Amino acid sequence: MMNDKIKLCYDVPADDFTRAGEASSNVKSKLKMMGVNPEIIRKVAIAMYEGEINMVIHAFGGTIDVVITPDEIEMVLKDDGPGIENIELAMQAGYSTAPDNIRSLGFGAGMGLPNMKKYTDELNIDSTVGVGTTVTMKVKMNER
C-alpha cells in the first residue's frame, strides 16, 4: 500500500499551548490509517509532540515537514528561534531553560530532548544562536 513517498507539512503557531499537539495528532491518525505498527506510531507521536512543545516554548513556533516512506518516517522541525547555546547540556535529562509559567503547565522538566532521543532511531540537531534550530528525527519502520 505504501509504495510512494508521502509528505506532510505543518505550521506550529507561537505561544499557543492549546494547539500544540495538533500536528502530532494528525500524523498519528494518518499513520494509523496506513496500518503502521502501533509502537512505531507511538514513538513518532511522542518525539514529534516534544518537538512541537519545544517550538512553542522556546522558538515562537515554526514548521514541521514529515516524510513517510516504506522504510522510515522522517520529521524535520524548523524554527527561527533563539537557537540552543549548548546542545550537550540541553540533551541532559533534567536540564531546562523553560520559564515558570511553562512549569506550572506540567512541562519544563528537562525531558524534551531526552525523550526525542529515546523514541527515535536518529536525532540530529542543527542550531545557531540567534538564527534558529533544525531538528531532524527518523523512526525506522522495522524495529530491530
Add this chain to the structure above:
Amino acid sequence: MMKVNELINQCGFEVMNEGNHTDREVTIPFCCDLLSIAMGRMPAGAAWVTVMANINTLAVATLADAACIILAEGSRLDDAAYQKAKEQGVTVLLTENPIFETALMVYQKLHA
C-alpha cells in the same frame, strides 16, 4: 486483564468524559504529574492517574496512547480541556481520592 468500562464499574469513578475506546484493555496504572516524564515513561494502555488537568494532559494521553485518564484529588478538566477530551474521544474519570490510593485500587482490580 481488564477493560476501561469494567474498571469504571468496579472502581466507582465518576465519568467526566466517556470517550470512544472504553472496550480497550488497561495494562497498568501509571502515576505522574510532569507531562514530559509521563510522555517518556507511560506504557501504552496505561490508566494514567494525575492531578494535572489541562489541555496538554489530553494531548499527552492521546499521543502516548493511554487507555484512560483518572483525575485524582478532585481535580477537573477546565472547559478547553473538556472540549478537547470530547473531540479526541479520550476517557476521563474523576475521583476525590489521592493519587496513590487510586492507582493502588486500579492495580488491585487488574490483579484480582
